[in-house]
Amino acid sequence: MGRLLYDLGRMDERTRTANERNSSKAGKSSFSWAWGLDGTAEERDRGITMDIALQTFSTSKRQITVLDAPGHKEFIPNMISGTSQADCALLVIDASTGEFEAGFGRGGQTREHLILARSLGVAQIIVAINKLDQVQWEEDRYDEICELLRPFLVQSGFHPIKTNFVPVGAILGVNLAKCEGDDAKKLLRWYHGPTLVDLLDKLEPPSRDITAPVRIPVSNIFKGQGSGMSVAGRLLSGVVQVGERLRILPGDETAVVKSIEVEENNVPWAAAGSNLTLALVSVDSIQLTIGSVLCPPTDPVPLATIFTARIIIFDIQVPIISGAMVELFHHSRDVPATISKLLATLERTSGKVLKCNPRVVAKATSAKVQITLRGTDTISSARPIPLEPYTVNKAMGRILIRREGQTIAAGSHLYLKPPFFMSQFLEQV
Numbered sequence: 052m053g054r055l056l057y058d059l060g061r062m063d064e065r066t067r068t069a070n071e072r073n074s075s076k077a078g079k080s081s082f083s084w085a086w087g088l089d090g091t092a093e094e095r096d097r098g099i100t101m102d103i104a105l106q107t108f109s110t111s112k113r114q115i116t117v118l119d120a121p122g123h124k125e126f127i128p129n130m131i132s133g134t135s136q137a138d139c140a141l142l143v144i145d146a147s148t149g150e151f152e153a154g155f156g157r158g159g160q161t162r163e164h165l166i167l168a169r170s171l172g173v174a175q176i177i178v179a180i181n182k183l184d185q186v187q188w189e190e191d192r193y194d195e196i197c198e199l200l201r202p203f204l205v206q207s208g209f210h211p212i213k214t215n216f217v218p219v220g221a222i223l224g225v226n227l228a229k230c231e232g233d234d235a236k237k238l239l240r241w242y243h244g245p246t247l248v249d250l251l252d253k254l255e256p257p258s259r260d261i262t263a264p265v266r267i268p269v270s271n272i273f274k275g276q277g278s279g280m281s282v283a284g285r286l287l288s289g290v291v292q293v294g295e296r297l298r299i300l301p302g303d304e305t306a307v308v309k310s311i312e313v314e315e316n317n318v319p320w321a322a323a324g325s326n327l328t329l330a331l332v333s334v335d336s337i338q339l340t341i342g343s344v345l346c347p348p349t350d351p352v353p354l355a356t357i358f359t360a361r362i363i364i365f366d367i368q369v370p371i372i373s374g375a376m377v378e379l380f381h382h383s384r385d386v387p388a389t390i391s392k393l394l395a396t397l398e399r400t401s402g403k404v405l406k407c408n409p410r411v412v413a414k415a416t417s418a419k420v421q422i423t424l425r426g427t428d429t430i431s432s433a434r435p436i437p438l439e440p441y442t443v444n445k446a447m448g449r450i451l452i453r454r455e456g457q458t459i460a461a462g463s464h465l466y467l468k469p470p471f472f473m474s475q476f477l478e479q480v
């Protein structure tokens with residue numbers, strides 16, 4: 052990403068040489084490009100991305116916001132928070148001998164990231180096969196990796212039409228924005244396809260619901276000037292404007308939007324799909340946390356501590372039983388929860404009920420379950436999450452379920468537990 056930002060003129064020569072000099076002084080010269088995005092001392096020290104780094108750039112046809120997500124297993128919650136704000140994925144594969152295999156092996160990060168991205172609604176993907184300089188730019192190695200990844204991508208739900216592969220040598224700038232120069236010649240012996248930027252240019256902007264009410268899950272909070280606060284997040288639906296009052300959920304607080312920043316510009320309003328930073332005033336910061344959702348006071352998101360969801364179980368070793376203690380992820384929030392009831396197993400495609408009240412749900416099945424959030428000691432002390440049924444707002448309905456550091460299921464919220472809605476209506480849903 053650092054190299055791409057430089058090639059596209061988004062990183063100036065001064066920053067590049069400073070990163071080169073300082074990373075070399077720290078004995079981390081191979082990470083000098085990564086320093087363009089990995090800004091914290093710990094990230095630079097460990098040579099890994101830990102939190103989401105946000106950058107913007109333009110190609111000839113697209114304005115792109117990059118949410119650089121960590122690849123390391125330890126930081127999956129941050130990866131989930133970033134990916135839930137994304138339209139498209141750019142998966143970077145290390146082609147060096149043994150490295151691709153380590154990531155793609157069972158339990159490896161490549162598989163988990165692909166499943167997570169698709170489960171979080173990302174439908175378009177570009178797979179950049181990187182570090183080809185390490186394998187002498189061999190066409191066979193590139194083909195081998197593509198052939199191994201292709202069936203797994205399909206199995207994870209990525210449509211072949213929305214999947215593209217591209218060979219690159221990022222450190223040398225080969226086939227990112229251009230494919231020229233001595234290093235590129237080795238790739239050009241067998242590759243004459245698009246560059247990474249050509250593929251970015253062809254990404255389809257997804258349709259946005261600008262008529263739906265405003266929904267902004269907060270992914271980051273900064274202290275603003277004076278008593279104000281700034282929050283970052285993605286506007287999932289609707290249009291937000293300066294001067295508007297927004298409700299902060301959960302809680303009873305509201306805040307007034309003082310300014311809106313999109314791609315480093317102040318704007319009077321922003322529409323669904325924008326990654327924005329809002330300066331908020333008239334707000335009690337205690338109520339505002341990462342994972343809060345901002346919405347119009349007149350059209351709040353329902354709050355849930357118990358709800359029903361349809362989930363797909365991943366490749367897990369231990370089946371899920373009723374009472375299973377899990378961690379529930381919804382945008383940037385993760386909360387302790389219990390799978391309190393197994394209501395039915397379902398046919399994966401049609402959703403038809405196969406069996407009511409199963410005793411267990413095993414890997415690769417689909418199920419309807421009841422999920423109950425857990426508080427510190429009792430269920431009643433659980434802090435609710437703002438959650439909308441999938442049929443009302445897709446992006447606000449998606450959930451992920453993890454157990455002991457492993458993602459075990461993904462799905463969508465169907466409805467809140469009675470008495471929030473009429474129970475007869477529920478059965479029809």
Ligand SMILES: Nc1nc2c(ncn2[C@@H]2O[C@H](COP(=O)(O)OP(=O)(O)OP(=O)(O)O)[C@@H](O)[C@H]2O)c(=O)[nH]1
Nearest residue numbers: 081082085099100121122123181182220221222223
């Ligand atoms: N030989 C070679 N090394 C590369 C290339 N691209 C990146 N690297 C090296 O790979 C290492 C990891 O690069 P990063 O950019 O930090 O990789 P990342 O995927 O963002 O890793 P995380 O931060 O852990 O998510 C660094 O030492 C880079 O110099 C390449 O094209 N060829």
